Amino acid sequence: MLKKHPIITFIFFGFILFLISNRLDELRVYQGATVAVYAIGIASLILLIGYSGQVSLGHGAFLAIGGFAAALARIHYEAPVWLTFVVAVLAAAIAGALLGLAAARLSGPYLAGTTLALAIGLPSIANQFSIFGGEQGISFDIGLPPASLGEDFTQYKWFFWISWTVALITLYWLRNILNSRYGRGWRAVRSNDVAAELAGIHVGRNKVLAFTISAGLAGLAGALLAMTISLASPGVFPLALSFSLATGAVLSGVTTLGGIMIGSVTLVAIPEIALAIANRYGSETITTNLPGLLVSALLILTVLFVPNGPVEQMHAKRAKRGHSSHSPVEISVRVGSKTWSTKK
Amino acid sequence: MKQFLDMVLIGISAASIYSLMAISMVLVWRSTRVVNFAQAGMALLSAYIGYELVARVGNFWIALPLAMILGAAFSAFIEFVLMRTLQKHSAQGAIAAIAPIIATLGLLGLIRAGIGFIWGHADVQIEAPLSKVGFTFGDTTIVMSPMGLFVLLFVIELMIIVSIVFQDTNIGLALRASAYAPEIAQLAGIRVSGIRTLGWAIAGAAGAAAGILQTVNGTGALSPESLEFSLLLVFGFIAAVVGGLESLPGAVLGALILGLVLAAVQIYISGALVFIVAFLLLLLVLILRPQGFLGSKAGRRA
Amino acid sequence: MLKINNLTVAHGAIRAIDDISFSVEKGQLAAVIGSNGAGKTTLMRTLSGLKSAENGTATWLDHNLLHGKPEHHVRQGVSHVSEGKSVIAQLTVEENLDLGALWRRNRDEAWATKEEVFTLFPRLGERRKQLADTLSGGERQMLAIGRAYMSRPALLLLDEPSLGLAPLVIEQIFQSIRHIVDSMGVTVVLVEQNAMGALKIADSGVVLNLGTIAASGKASDLIADPAVRTAYLGF
Numbered sequence: 001m002l003k004k005h006p007i008i009t010f011i012f013f014g015f016i017l018f019l020i021s022n023r024l025d026e027l028r029v030y031q032g033a034t035v036a037v038y039a040i041g042i043a044s045l046i047l048l049i050g051y052s053g054q055v056s057l058g059h060g061a062f063l064a065i066g067g068f069a070a071a072l073a074r075i076h077y078e079a080p081v082w083l084t085f086v087v088a089v090l091a092a093a094i095a096g097a098l099l100g101l102a103a104a105r106l107s108g109p110y111l112a113g114t115t116l117a118l119a120i121g122l123p124s125i126a127n128q129f130s131i132f133g134g135e136q137g138i139s140f141d142i143g144l145p146p147a148s149l150g151e152d153f154t155q156y157k158w159f160f161w162i163s164w165t166v167a168l169i170t171l172y173w174l175r176n177i178l179n180s181r182y183g184r185g186w187r188a189v190r191s192n193d194v195a196a197e198l199a200g201i202h203v204g205r206n207k208v209l210a211f212t213i214s215a216g217l218a219g220l221a222g223a224l225l226a227m228t229i230s231l232a233s234p235g236v237f238p239l240a241l242s243f244s245l246a247t248g249a250v251l252s253g254v255t256t257l258g259g260i261m262i263g264s265v266t267l268v269a270i271p272e273i274a275l276a277i278a279n280r281y282g283s284e285t286i287t288t289n290l291p292g293l294l295v296s297a298l299l300i301l302t303v304l305f306v307p308n309g310p311v312e313q314m315h316a317k318r319a320k321r322g323h324s325s326h327s328p329v330e331i332s333v334r335v336g337s338k339t340w341s342t343k344k
Numbered sequence: 345m346k347q348f349l350d351m352v353l354i355g356i357s358a359a360s361i362y363s364l365m366a367i368s369m370v371l372v373w374r375s376t377r378v379v380n381f382a383q384a385g386m387a388l389l390s391a392y393i394g395y396e397l398v399a400r401v402g403n404f405w406i407a408l409p410l411a412m413i414l415g416a417a418f419s420a421f422i423e424f425v426l427m428r429t430l431q432k433h434s435a436q437g438a439i440a441a442i443a444p445i446i447a448t449l450g451l452l453g454l455i456r457a458g459i460g461f462i463w464g465h466a467d468v469q470i471e472a473p474l475s476k477v478g479f480t481f482g483d484t485t486i487v488m489s490p491m492g493l494f495v496l497l498f499v500i501e502l503m504i505i506v507s508i509v510f511q512d513t514n515i516g517l518a519l520r521a522s523a524y525a526p527e528i529a530q531l532a533g534i535r536v537s538g539i540r541t542l543g544w545a546i547a548g549a550a551g552a553a554a555g556i557l558q559t560v561n562g563t564g565a566l567s568p569e570s571l572e573f574s575l576l577l578v579f580g581f582i583a584a585v586v587g588g589l590e591s592l593p594g595a596v597l598g599a600l601i602l603g604l605v606l607a608a609v610q611i612y613i614s615g616a617l618v619f620i621v622a623f624l625l626l627l628l629v630l631i632l633r634p635q636g637f638l639g640s641k642a643g644r645r646a
Numbered sequence: 647m648l649k650i651n652n653l654t655v656a657h658g659a660i661r662a663i664d665d666i667s668f669s670v671e672k673g674q675l676a677a678v679i680g681s682n683g684a685g686k687t688t689l690m691r692t693l694s695g696l697k698s699a700e701n702g703t704a705t706w707l708d709h710n711l712l713h714g715k716p717e718h719h720v721r722q723g724v725s726h727v728s729e730g731k732s733v734i735a736q737l738t739v740e741e742n743l744d745l746g747a748l749w750r751r752n753r754d755e756a757w758a759t760k761e762e763v764f765t766l767f768p769r770l771g772e773r774r775k776q777l778a779d780t781l782s783g784g785e786r787q788m789l790a791i792g793r794a795y796m797s798r799p800a801l802l803l804l805d806e807p808s809l810g811l812a813p814l815v816i817e818q819i820f821q822s823i824r825h826i827v828d829s830m831g832v833t834v835v836l837v838e839q840n841a842m843g844a845l846k847i848a849d850s851g852v853v854l855n856l857g858t859i860a861a862s863g864k865a866s867d868l869i870a871d872p873a874v875r876t877a878y879l880g881f
Contacts, residue, residue, distance in 0.1 A: 055445065057381075102627050102630065108379075108442070109373070109445060109589075110585065110630060110634070113381075114626060116577075116581075121578065121619040121622070124619050125620055128616035239574065243453060247450070250446060292454075292456060292460070293453075293457035293461075295453060296452070296456075297454060299447075299449065299453070300426070300450035303443050303450065307443050518745075521734055524734050524737070525734045528733070529745065530696075530717050531694060531696075531716050531732070532746045532794075532796075532797070533749035590736075
């Protein structure tokens with residue numbers, strides 16, 4: 001159904017979410033909003049890693065940039081909420097473009113290490129400038145829900161609605177981009193950049209574009225995250241966030257948007273599960289350490305046994321049995337007797 | 345003048361620790377073509393083991409080599425279990441190049457969680473065995489202390505030993521060959537998997553030394569989320585890249601450059617800019633001379 | 647001797663080698679020829695342990711070649727010079743050679759073998775301390791063969807040594823290969839696209855086509871065979 005009537009599916013999904021939000025308690029509504037944030041964050045990584053083949057271990061940095069940009073716009077310029085999001089996207093996208101220019105020439109471990117370095121160092125850089133509010137950060141208050149929604153409409157429900165509306169629109173847009181010639185271009189470059197270049201794709205521009213869009217999306221997620229916590233501070237965007245997003249992306253399956261909910265929900269669910277287990281055993285050490293343990297273990301197991309994500313695994317199984325649900329992108333170029341091909 | 349001397353000494357001290365980390369990363373890179381982000385985690389774990397050993401044995405000079413041996417064993421174990429499993433289930437498609445990297449990231453998280461579990465999150469202390477007060481000449485105190493001097497000499501000695509092993513021994517030849525061209529090495533009769541485990545073991549020992557010395561030379565405090573270790577990882581990586589990920593002497597040179605540059609920034613400009621400068625240095629090298637100062641273009645494919 | 651029976655090797659979904667059987671007598675030079683994609687390289691990689699087979703058997707003397715890692719086979723006297731640059735560019739000529747004998751216990755014998763290689767390929771001796779990177783194509787091929795020779799192989803598998811080399815150099819290398827067979831008693835399987843050159847120095851030959859054996863027999867017979875001539879020898 002998704003393939004044939006995407007808009008309807010998205011709207012339908014949004015409707016379901018609306019219904020659900022009315023039935024959930026505050027905590028779940030808040031978590032639901034967080035799921036939306038993770039969904040956008042993971043989507044941005046899927047674009048970057050799965051489609052464009054560039055790895056970023058520090059995407060949390062872009063969320064931070066977006067979050068802080070939005071908060072600053074609000075506090076210093078009293079910008080309306082929608083504008084703060086736009087600012088967040090732009091700020092993060094610009095940073096992404098800059099990093100992308102450097103990153104386009106890097107591969108594998110060099111890129112991974114550089115992005116990791118960025119994620120580790122960004123908090124210490126931010127702490128140097130008082131405008132970022134140091135450890136306490138800056139507050140980000142989007143205001144109360146409009147009166148027209150009724151008295152019972154809570155703040156968290158408002159966050160939930162905003163996050164999911166933004167998420168659904170963004171994911172729809174992203175899906176279209178990924179299915180367009182841009183998406184095909186990225187996948188071609190990822191498969192074999194020489195073949196792609198020979199076929200007329202400008203590899204450098206292609207990669208920087210992917211980085212820019214990915215960063216912009218991450219910035220958006222960051223702004224939403226800051227919104228749900230009403231705060232932009234180093235604590236909101238720790239190093240663990242980058243790792244969580246990478247984990248979420250791997251869990252979802254980096255090559256397709258299809259599994260995104262799996263990753264996002266898992267990321268939110270794990271601290272819950274850990275808490276439940278800890279409460280059972282009444283141990284504080286478990287509460288603090290179990291989430292990290294579970295996320296990391298999950299990451300390793302997934303990367304070992306389901307590296308392309310459960311959705312892709314299912315597709316592969318179906319393809320083996322004879323029905324293929326998506327056609328791989330193939331470019332073959334022959335120059336004289338040498339052939340370069342993205343066919344794998 | 346004193347400022348300059350201080351800067352050089354601080355730079356060299358810092359450089360010696362970074363170089364241990366950088367050597368550790370270069371070793372893993374050269375033996376298995378993986379950048380192991382869990383290296384810092386393993387160094388951290390080794391540091392904790394060092395802490396336990398010092399507490400139980402009471403003697404730092406015994407604890408240090410012992411911790412290095414245990415660090416080597418742990419590292420070899422990780423390679424054996426994790427990396428070999430990774431190779432067997434070799435991933436296809438987009439994630440193929442990144443899978444090992446992500447796996448080491450997961451490993452880092454596991455180690456940190458494990459450490460938090462066993463030792464808790466509060467700081468633990470390792471007592472430095474030597475004085476950390478600077479040497480005094482007349483009425484000037486320079487920034488180099490007995491502890492700092494020991495670290496420097498230790499690192500130099502370790503580097504010499506590792507260099508000799510790599511360049512002049514048969515094992516070293518096997519290590520290098522297995523890193524450059526594992527298939528050809530196999531066809532030449534070398535047990536490549538065993539050699540790779542050995543590479544990781546040596547890296548583990550170097551990392552353990554880095555972790556412990558970094559701790560005792562600094563505040564002496566250890567904690568699972570320790571920023572110092574994250575920075576150690578980053579600076580070790582930057583040092584390795586600056587010098588050339590392919591080259592052991594490069595790792596040392598890179599560390600030296602990094603250490604001196606950062607010390608200069610810290611003393612002459614502002615401590616706040618240290619990380620930015622390090623990051624810019626990384627970008628600069630990656631863009632202008634990606635194989636590093638001592639790397640050759642020959643084997644630079646990632 | 648080398649005995650291959652009903653060997654089948656898959657390459658993805660394709661049967662790169664489909665149920666082939668042939669044998670090579672000890673001390674003989676067998677040429678394996680065929681066009682691109684015929685399965686020649688796959689055959690070599692399977693025999694040396696780099697690739698696993700689906701079905702069939704392959705033994706050298708009594709040693710099962712289909713089981714075990716490449717480094718294991720080397721110790722049984724099987725050496726494979728893979729196609730392309732089978733030398734390590736970042737090591738010196740001497741180091742590349744030493745590599746081939748690292749597994750050997752007797753260091754004096756290893757040293758002696760190295761001298762033999764320098765006698766066989768004097769040019770390598772002149773360039774002992776140079777990085778393999780700096781060698782010409784022909785010299786690299788000599789180095790690759792020399793490295794394999796350092797393991798004192800009884801069975802030598804050579805994959806397209808003439809690839810990309812000038813005719814005179816090819817001639818030199820083929821002569822050296824023949825010399826190895828004649829004076830050292832090594833059994834050689836020579837995979838080549840240069841069908842004529844290979845058959846001329848070989849004792850027996852096998853023609854592979856799309857994974858199956860199209861023709862086999864004495865080298866001289868194959869050269870005379872009209873079908874083989876038209877398809878592979880160009881006349």
